[in-house]
Amino acid sequence: MGTTMKLSGNSSGSSPSGHVDHDAVNSANLVDLVLRCVSRSEVLEEWAIGHTVITREYVSGTRGLSRWSGVSDRIVRNIVGPTGALSEFKFLWTTTRGTSSAIADERDSMELRYSSNTRTDYRSTSLKDPSPSLGQGALGPLALKEKEAEKLIKDNAVVSARISERGQNVLVKALMTLSTLTEMTSLTEPGRILKVLDPGLDIWSEVEEGNEVRTAVPPLGRRAWSLAVMCGLEDVVLSVSDIEELTGLSKRGVQALLARMTKADPVLVQKVRKGRSFEYAICWASRFRSSGDYWGICYYDDEIRKARASKDRAVQATSARRGTPAGWIAYKLSTASPKRDEYLATHSLPADADGAWRALVEAGDELELYAYLKAQEAEAGPVPSTPEVLVEEAKGSAISTSLLGQPAQESLESPKRIDPEVLAAMRARICASTYA
Structure with missing residues (x-):
C-alpha cells in the first residue's frame, strides 16, 4: 500500500x-x-x-x-x-x-x-x-x-x-x-x-x-x-x-x-x-x-x-418549499406570513372560489395550503414544454367532437348568413347616398 x-x-x-x-x-x-x-x-x-x-x-x-x-x-x-x-x-x-x-x-x-x-x-x-x-x-x-x-x-x-x-x-x-x-x-x-x-x-x-x-x-x-x-x-x-x-x-x-x-x-x-x-x-x-x-x-x-444541524435542516426544508410556486403562495396566504392581511387585501379571493380552498385560506395553515396546491398540480399534470402541445390537443378534441355527431365550434373566420331583405335595404341606402 x-x-x-x-x-x-x-x-x-x-x-x-x-x-x-x-x-x-x-x-x-x-x-x-x-x-x-x-x-x-x-x-x-x-x-x-x-x-x-x-x-x-x-x-x-x-x-x-x-x-x-x-x-x-x-x-x-x-x-x-x-x-x-x-x-x-x-x-x-x-x-x-x-x-x-x-x-x-x-x-x-x-x-x-x-x-x-x-x-x-x-x-x-x-x-x-x-x-x-x-x-x-x-x-x-x-x-x-x-x-x-x-x-x-x-x-x-x-x-x-x-x-x-x-x-x-x-x-x-x-x-x-x-x-x-x-x-x-x-x-x-x-x-x-x-x-x-x-x-x-x-x-x-x-x-x-x-x-x-x-x-x-x-x-x-x-x-x-x-x-x-x-x-x-x-x-x-x-x-x-x-x-x-x-x-x-x-x-x-x-x-x-x-x-x-x-x-x-x-x-x-x-x-x-x-x-x-x-x-x-x-x-x-x-x-x-x-x-x-x-x-x-x-x-x-x-x-x-447536532441541535443546530437539526434546526438548519428544518430551515433548509422550509426555504426549499417556499421557493416553489405552491410553497410561495401557501406562505403568503398563511398565518406564518407577517404581511398576510396586507397580501389578502390586494389579492382577494374571487367570488366563485372553491369552498375548500376558501376554508383553508381562512384557517391559514401553511402546510395544509401547500398540500392542497400540490394535489391540484398533480391532478393537472405536468406543464407542457411548448405551446404546440396544447394546440395539438385542441385540434384532437375538435375532431373527436365532430366524429361523435356534435357540431364542432364554429370558426371565427367563417362568414355568417345574412337575411336577403336586410342586404337589399343596405344596397338601397348606399345608392341613394351616392346619387343624391
Missing part, C-alpha cells in the same frame, strides 16, 4: 493515486493564525472560522461553517468578504461566496480558504497572491523548536511588545505544541489535542438565549477556547495582566472570563496567592488531555452542534 503524502500549504494530504486525506492539517497555518490573533480580542469569531477552515477544509456553506466553528451563520456572512476577496481581518480568502436562494446547492456553495501571512508583520493587510502556497511560509511542515518559536515572537514586534516575558514563554510552548498538530484524529495524542480544540464542541460553545441544549459539561465559552489555544492546552500559571496581554481583553473582561470558567468547571481554575496579589493556575492539560488526571471522554460531546 502507498503511504499518504502530506502536503504543505492549504492543501490536505494526498497520495499519488489521488486519495485526499481529510484528517491532514497544515500546522504551520495554525501557528501563523495564533500569532496574528494575540492581543486582539476583536478577531475572535474570525479566528474560530479560520481555525475550522484550516482543520476541516472540506466544510463549506454558510450553515456548515457556522456549525463547525460555533459562530452564528449571520456573523459568518458579515465576516466573510465577497467572492475573490478577503474577510474583515484578512484571515480568510473567499473562493465562492454563495447566493441567497431556495435551492440548497446554491445556498451552500460558500467556500473559504485560509489566507496565510508568514512575514514578520502579522498585522499587514497587503496580499500579493492569495494562493495556497503562502501557507508554506518559513515554518514548513516540521515541528518548531523552542528557539524557532522564540524567534517568531521576537520577529513580530507587535506581539513581543504587548505581552510580558511569562506570557511569551507560555506562547512559545503553545506554538511548539501547535506545530505538531498535523492531523485531526483520535488515534494519536496530537490528534486528540486538536479534536479538543475544535471550536464547535460543547465546552467552547456560546448558546443563544432560548435555544439552550442540555449537555454533559457547562460551556466555558469561545473566549476560554481562544485562551486554551494560546496556551497550547498546557497547564499554565498566569496573572490577570498576563491574560489581558494574551487575549486583548480588559481587566474586567478577564475577571468575567475566569469567573465563568471557575463556575463551569471548579477543577479547571485554581486561585493561587503570590505575595499581595493572586495568580491563576489553569489546568488545561490535566483536564482536557487524555493523559491528564481529570480527563473525561465527555469533552468530545457536540450535542449543541
Whole structure:
C-alpha cells in the first residue's frame, strides 16, 4: 500500500493515486493564525472560522461553517468578504461566496480558504497572491523548536511588545505544541489535542438565549477556547495582566472570563496567592488531555452542534418549499406570513372560489395550503414544454367532437348568413347616398 503524502500549504494530504486525506492539517497555518490573533480580542469569531477552515477544509456553506466553528451563520456572512476577496481581518480568502436562494446547492456553495501571512508583520493587510502556497511560509511542515518559536515572537514586534516575558514563554510552548498538530484524529495524542480544540464542541460553545441544549459539561465559552489555544492546552500559571496581554481583553473582561470558567468547571481554575496579589493556575492539560488526571471522554460531546444541524435542516426544508410556486403562495396566504392581511387585501379571493380552498385560506395553515396546491398540480399534470402541445390537443378534441355527431365550434373566420331583405335595404341606402 502507498503511504499518504502530506502536503504543505492549504492543501490536505494526498497520495499519488489521488486519495485526499481529510484528517491532514497544515500546522504551520495554525501557528501563523495564533500569532496574528494575540492581543486582539476583536478577531475572535474570525479566528474560530479560520481555525475550522484550516482543520476541516472540506466544510463549506454558510450553515456548515457556522456549525463547525460555533459562530452564528449571520456573523459568518458579515465576516466573510465577497467572492475573490478577503474577510474583515484578512484571515480568510473567499473562493465562492454563495447566493441567497431556495435551492440548497446554491445556498451552500460558500467556500473559504485560509489566507496565510508568514512575514514578520502579522498585522499587514497587503496580499500579493492569495494562493495556497503562502501557507508554506518559513515554518514548513516540521515541528518548531523552542528557539524557532522564540524567534517568531521576537520577529513580530507587535506581539513581543504587548505581552510580558511569562506570557511569551507560555506562547512559545503553545506554538511548539501547535506545530505538531498535523492531523485531526483520535488515534494519536496530537490528534486528540486538536479534536479538543475544535471550536464547535460543547465546552467552547456560546448558546443563544432560548435555544439552550442540555449537555454533559457547562460551556466555558469561545473566549476560554481562544485562551486554551494560546496556551497550547498546557497547564499554565498566569496573572490577570498576563491574560489581558494574551487575549486583548480588559481587566474586567478577564475577571468575567475566569469567573465563568471557575463556575463551569471548579477543577479547571485554581486561585493561587503570590505575595499581595493572586495568580491563576489553569489546568488545561490535566483536564482536557487524555493523559491528564481529570480527563473525561465527555469533552468530545457536540450535542449543541447536532441541535443546530437539526434546526438548519428544518430551515433548509422550509426555504426549499417556499421557493416553489405552491410553497410561495401557501406562505403568503398563511398565518406564518407577517404581511398576510396586507397580501389578502390586494389579492382577494374571487367570488366563485372553491369552498375548500376558501376554508383553508381562512384557517391559514401553511402546510395544509401547500398540500392542497400540490394535489391540484398533480391532478393537472405536468406543464407542457411548448405551446404546440396544447394546440395539438385542441385540434384532437375538435375532431373527436365532430366524429361523435356534435357540431364542432364554429370558426371565427367563417362568414355568417345574412337575411336577403336586410342586404337589399343596405344596397338601397348606399345608392341613394351616392346619387343624391
